[in-house]
Amino acid sequence: MKRFLKSINIRELLRPIGQMILFSLGSTIVLSVIVLLLALILDRTVVGQTLIERLNVSLFTYTLVNLPQVAIDGLTIGFVYAAIALGYTMVYGVLEFINFAHSEIFAVGAFVGVEILIALEKFGILSNASLVMAYIYLILAIVAGMLAAGALAVTVERVAYRPLRHASRLVPLISAIGVSFLLQDVIRLTESLTSGQFNRIMPTFGNFDHRILFGKMAMGATQITLGVSIKSIIVIVSAVLMLVGLNYLVNATRIGKAIRAVAQDHSTASLMGIDVNRIISLTFLVGGMLGGAAGVLYALKFTRIDPFVGFFPGLKAFTAAVLGGIGNMTGALLGGIVLGMLETYAGSFMGVFTMGAAGTEYKDIFAFSILILVLIFRPQGLMGENVAQKA
Amino acid sequence: MALLETVDVVKRFGGLTAVNKVNFKLDQGRIVSIIGPNGAGKTTFFNCLTGIYHPDEGQIIFNGRPLHRLRPDQIASHGLSRTFQNIRLFGNMSVIENILVGMHVHLRQSPLSTLFHLPSFKKEEKEAELKAEELMTYVGLKGVGNELAKNLPYGGQRRLEIARALAADPLMLLLDEPAAGMNPQETEEVTRLFRRIRDQKGITILLIEHDMRVVMNISELICVMDYGEKIAEGTPDEIRADTRVIEAYLGRGAVAGQHEKKVA
Amino acid sequence: MIPVFLKNTTKRLEQGLCPYILILVHMVLGTALVYISPRSNLAFLVLITSFFSLYSFKADRRFKLAAGMVLTLLIFPVVGVRNIFYLEVIFQISVFSALALGLNIVVGFAGLLDLGYVAFYAVGAYLWAFFGSQQFYILHFAPGTQPSHLPFLLPGDAFYLFVFVAILVAALTGILLGTPVLRLRGDYLAIVTLGFGEVIRVLANNLDKPLNFTNGPQGITPIQQPTMPQVAVDGFNALFGRVVGHTVSPADMYNVMFYLFALAVIIIIIFVTRRLDDSKIGRAWTAIREDETAAIAMGVPLVRMKLAAFAVGASFAGVMGVLLAGSRTFISPESFSFMQSIGVLSMVILGGSGSIPGVILGAATVTILNLQVLQGLSLYLSQLRQTDAVIPIINFAWANLSSQLDPAKYQRLLFGLILILMMIFRPAGLIPSQRRKREPASDEAEAKEYHGTP
Ligand SMILES: Nc1ncnc2c1ncn2[C@@H]1O[C@H](COP(=O)(O)OP(=O)(O)OP(=O)(O)O)[C@@H](O)[C@H]1O
Numbered sequence A: 001m002k003r004f005l006k007s008i009n010i011r012e013l014l015r016p017i018g019q020m021i022l023f024s025l026g027s028t029i030v031l032s033v034i035v036l037l038l039a040l041i042l043d044r045t046v047v048g049q050t051l052i053e054r055l056n057v058s059l060f061t062y063t064l065v066n067l068p069q070v071a072i073d074g075l076t077i078g079f080v081y082a083a084i085a086l087g088y089t090m091v092y093g094v095l096e097f098i099n100f101a102h103s104e105i106f107a108v109g110a111f112v113g114v115e116i117l118i119a120l121e122k123f124g125i126l127s128n129a130s131l132v133m134a135y136i137y138l139i140l141a142i143v144a145g146m147l148a149a150g151a152l153a154v155t156v157e158r159v160a161y162r163p164l165r166h167a168s169r170l171v172p173l174i175s176a177i178g179v180s181f182l183l184q185d186v187i188r189l190t191e192s193l194t195s196g197q198f199n200r201i202m203p204t205f206g207n208f209d210h211r212i213l214f215g216k217m218a219m220g221a222t223q224i225t226l227g228v229s230i231k232s233i234i235v236i237v238s239a240v241l242m243l244v245g246l247n248y249l250v251n252a253t254r255i256g257k258a259i260r261a262v263a264q265d266h267s268t269a270s271l272m273g274i275d276v277n278r279i280i281s282l283t284f285l286v287g288g289m290l291g292g293a294a295g296v297l298y299a300l301k302f303t304r305i306d307p308f309v310g311f312f313p314g315l316k317a318f319t320a321a322v323l324g325g326i327g328n329m330t331g332a333l334l335g336g337i338v339l340g341m342l343e344t345y346a347g348s349f350m351g352v353f354t355m356g357a358a359g360t361e362y363k364d365i366f367a368f369s370i371l372i373l374v375l376i377f378r379p380q381g382l383m384g385e386n387v388a389q390k391a
Numbered sequence B: 001m002a003l004l005e006t007v008d009v010v011k012r013f014g015g016l017t018a019v020n021k022v023n024f025k026l027d028q029g030r031i032v033s034i035i036g037p038n039g040a041g042k043t044t045f046f047n048c049l050t051g052i053y054h055p056d057e058g059q060i061i062f063n064g065r066p067l068h069r070l071r072p073d074q075i076a077s078h079g080l081s082r083t084f085q086n087i088r089l090f091g092n093m094s095v096i097e098n099i100l101v102g103m104h105v106h107l108r109q110s111p112l113s114t115l116f117h118l119p120s121f122k123k124e125e126k127e128a129e130l131k132a133e134e135l136m137t138y139v140g141l142k143g144v145g146n147e148l149a150k151n152l153p154y155g156g157q158r159r160l161e162i163a164r165a166l167a168a169d170p171l172m173l174l175l176d177e178p179a180a181g182m183n184p185q186e187t188e189e190v191t192r193l194f195r196r197i198r199d200q201k202g203i204t205i206l207l208i209e210h211d212m213r214v215v216m217n218i219s220e221l222i223c224v225m226d227y228g229e230k231i232a233e234g235t236p237d238e239i240r241a242d243t244r245v246i247e248a249y250l251g252r253g254a255v256a257g258q259h260e261k262k263v264a
Numbered sequence C: 001m002i003p004v005f006l007k008n009t010t011k012r013l014e015q016g017l018c019p020y021i022l023i024l025v026h027m028v029l030g031t032a033l034v035y036i037s038p039r040s041n042l043a044f045l046v047l048i049t050s051f052f053s054l055y056s057f058k059a060d061r062r063f064k065l066a067a068g069m070v071l072t073l074l075i076f077p078v079v080g081v082r083n084i085f086y087l088e089v090i091f092q093i094s095v096f097s098a099l100a101l102g103l104n105i106v107v108g109f110a111g112l113l114d115l116g117y118v119a120f121y122a123v124g125a126y127l128w129a130f131f132g133s134q135q136f137y138i139l140h141f142a143p144g145t146q147p148s149h150l151p152f153l154l155p156g157d158a159f160y161l162f163v164f165v166a167i168l169v170a171a172l173t174g175i176l177l178g179t180p181v182l183r184l185r186g187d188y189l190a191i192v193t194l195g196f197g198e199v200i201r202v203l204a205n206n207l208d209k210p211l212n213f214t215n216g217p218q219g220i221t222p223i224q225q226p227t228m229p230q231v232a233v234d235g236f237n238a239l240f241g242r243v244v245g246h247t248v249s250p251a252d253m254y255n256v257m258f259y260l261f262a263l264a265v266i267i268i269i270i271f272v273t274r275r276l277d278d279s280k281i282g283r284a285w286t287a288i289r290e291d292e293t294a295a296i297a298m299g300v301p302l303v304r305m306k307l308a309a310f311a312v313g314a315s316f317a318g319v320m321g322v323l324l325a326g327s328r329t330f331i332s333p334e335s336f337s338f339m340q341s342i343g344v345l346s347m348v349i350l351g352g353s354g355s356i357p358g359v360i361l362g363a364a365t366v367t368i369l370n371l372q373v374l375q376g377l378s379l380y381l382s383q384l385r386q387t388d389a390v391i392p393i394i395n396f397a398w399a400n401l402s403s404q405l406d407p408a409k410y411q412r413l414l415f416g417l418i419l420i421l422m423m424i425f426r427p428a429g430l431i432p433s434q435r436r437k438r439e440p441a442s443d444e445a446e447a448k449e450y451h452g453t454p
């Protein structure tokens, strides 16, 4: 036991936590300052006056009051993005290939988790569950989602990508797009045949929907309560745990070393006695499991899922991976958090700041604008190294 | 005045300095070789010259023009053509089309004349095809115009790369290990081809080569690189006698013969 | 044994008058079958596939051209007017062929994976939808709140002008979107184009405020149809009235006209792509597809050539967009989803990217699978649901089958399968593209000698 404890590399356990805190705090502070400054400026314009007429608060106060909630929401979705982005980044690291179907791996994870919980609810198990049991069931659902998604990711690689490994770059990408489409409809088909409908709702149980309240705040005629919902905390904590685990796996174990070696150079790695195919499968397994867990967490947070639920989170997570520097795991974490924050801030405040001309409805293309800007001005991402293409 | 001049060219990859402060001058109409052990930075130097990499420091002046920050296609249109160490033909295009791509910068075809096959278009295409066939004959590829490039034998592919580079009517030709993997007879033939290119077309040739028979046979000047630096320069006789050069090669256990085996 | 036998048979079929007779028999058989049973999908398939024998048998070019013209200009319109569903299928095949041929320029020739191709289709469609409807006068109303009788901004004649305006606008959009991103590596470019496609769709969905440009998710309707001379209707009636069996209304004639219109676009695209393919632009595209680094080192300006491919592909999509808006008189963001882009892509991939006959075959196959097979299945299932039939072994009553299960909606499955299977088993497509063989410009005889017998 002692030897086991000794063999654990504490630094590798703590490092990602430090990074996460840094990234979260950093992006919260930067974005909050920007938003508040904007609010101060806009307060003097017609935007501020309209708001005072409507709600009797200044834009600045409005922004300030909403900030904590927005930051927490941003962080929650940011960690979900980070968990998905790691799947993209790991696969890209070893194969230089965009696993377009990763978004459906995520969706399958979500469906498996939710279906298990729905089944439990049907048998009346969930409603009678004690708080401890509720958490156990949730963990069960997450683990099931992870296993299903991991297995699926490995299968997809084996069937649809491995035969194409030596083809030109776009060939496996097209195959991946095909897998993505196929899986969407397979989910839909399975759900239609078994449950009769393909929009599924996460059952309510446990205390996940409760909110820990900070206080109340009057805003015009309405009262605004400030608080964090427990599920946000669950999402963040689970994501943090997984990310720490993954970081440990990759940076402090033999398997991780093998993964990194394969990412460097396939042929050299195989000369060193590493079974490249096994490591690639393993990469898909780990990425898929993370994606599956993210799927269940996503369902917990947003409640409603459908077969196409993976599309936007997938694209955004890919954006996050590119933003952080694709192939770079810390980058994916940073990218996910930053993107989740940016998107939530923009989605929450753009509406008021533009007097309703453009608001949440542009949230989804907001990520694309970031993707395009990053690719144009800093294709290697925030943390990627600048490596010239080989000639 | 020199046709090509580089001043303190530096190219780094992360921590590795692949080309380190290389100063180099090349006069019009010469045949010059760059030699050096594997990983010496020769190909990287070519890539800097042709704009595929931008040097981190230093200047490259070609035909009186600085090439700083120009794109590879712009550099090519200024008269600098090249071949690649690991043959890069357009495999699924026919031999003649490969050569026609090399002529891209000289073809004037406007969209309108292309769409309606105006006389100007037809005339230009005809001339281009004729010229391509001439070039095929010139490099020894007569009659295989409709063959797909990827179906040519190895030696034929090397020749096609040279023909494609010549198609741009360059002032200067950069050849990256053009004789690699060839048998002695083929090597002999391409060596003669290089000389013909220089003598008949007046094209300056800079080549990277590991095969010392080729190098010593045709070079008027040899430049030796090691660890990214230019360590020596001189006539074949001078280079043969240069202790640093011998060290660079023998010190690393890398002699010309071994290279050949590796590449083949 | 069997392959030898097959080879001998096919050889015999290619001799003398044989191919001509086979083609004619196929055409006549198809026409007759459709004439006898105007509702049969099978008969229609026989007719459509006569195109395939026309393509695959060796025959004189002029004969093929004439037969093709009879088929497309005479038989299809008449058959289509007799059964309007056939016309719809033929029209959709033509529209998707045109779109797929346009995308083929980008994907097949230049090797750029464009996942947002329908964005340009949308640009064309919204262009005519805005100017050829009342939308201009609705600008200041929220969707659904405008007064009932507003004039149309432009008359139907303007449609013909807008076909050309759309070429310009779509090409410009292509250049605008392409300029910043075309230097990206292929796989990134794919995702970015996907993003552009989504951006255009989201804009179409949301540009109903602050000013109501697109009428949001409800879409724009009614849209002007192009003016059609009465002569066309009368003429058609006079010529084919007896064969058709009923008087052809202007509405039917519109359908025929849009079909012919799409056909014209297809022919123009084929013409343009063939001409470009045989010029320095086409060679540059292929070179870029084969090896970007080598191409740029040979003096091919990468970004400019890619932009050209993007712009040409976009402009054809733009034209088809105008056509769509004019023919449907209704458009909404729905029609321009990511799935549509992938649908068109799967046509290109199925047929063979870079191959014109392949892409048309791909478009026809996917459209027929979509319209006839999937929808046919849906119909069949809903009929089964009405009965009290039971699946034997598992004892499942069809009537209990979820109404959510509607095969017509499973296009993603179709597209996905096509993409995966083609990539794994036949990446070059059903009819792979072939480089043109050139007649040696100088001395023909000598080259032949080299090859042995040509
Ligand atoms: N794109 C790149 N990224 C990182 N390192 C590179 C890149 N290209 C070359 N190098 C490194 O730069 C050094 C010089 O390589 P270069 O290809 O120029 O050598 P060379 O002299 O042409 O060798 P050879 O005789 O084997 O062709 C090598 O150590 C190589 O690994």
Ligand SMILES: [Mg+2]
Residues within 6 Å of the ligand: B042, B043, B044, B085
């Ligand atoms: Mg080299």
